[in-house]
Amino acid sequence: SQELEQSPQSLIVQEGKNLTINCTSSKTLYGLYWYKQKYGEGLIFLMMLQKGGEEKSHEKITAKLDEKKQQSSLHITASQPSHAGIYLCGADIQGNQFYFGTGTSLTVIP
């Protein structure tokens, strides 16, 4: 979806390294959702952000929504092979529409 730009498209990191995935919109994000998808499986809901400046963490994954509510980042600390998969952002954007980003494919090399 062009409403939500995700970067990078793919990422290959060495185990133990930190990484960041970004999700950007030109419009206000009223609800921002991060998902993880293992190859060939369904999407697993990770976290939801609603307020400008909000930050949430789950284990080694931290997600933030900027103050203007137009960009979110997903940060993984000390990556592990279990973090590998496709990460997608989804958002409620003004006009009561829901969009998904195109996804970021993460490979973690042991």
Place this chain on the structure above:
Amino acid sequence: DVKVTQSSRYLVKRTGEKVFLECVQDMDHENMFWYRQDPGLGLRLIYFSYDVKMKEKGDIPEGYSVSREKKERFSLILESASTNQTSMYLCASRGGVTNQPQHFGDGTRLSIL
């Protein structure tokens, strides 16, 4: 926890067959969705439903229809399957309250031969 169950993980059908993909959710969610996912194209919305017997076309409804006779069940129908409908199909449900995540099933990998 929300549970969204898709009837099959893998399905192989022949061109011209009528194909049914079933999805059931256990959280009394008003909204249900069908997507297909293809490499390089991301998730594309086929149809969604915001209530029993209600349906709305998504971005790519051609060649598909849907049925929602009960709140918990949303079916996707390929009227006459074609090879370009080979894809990963994902069902999702979402509560009616503002700003809720969509919850997904495990997906059905459909191959049309």
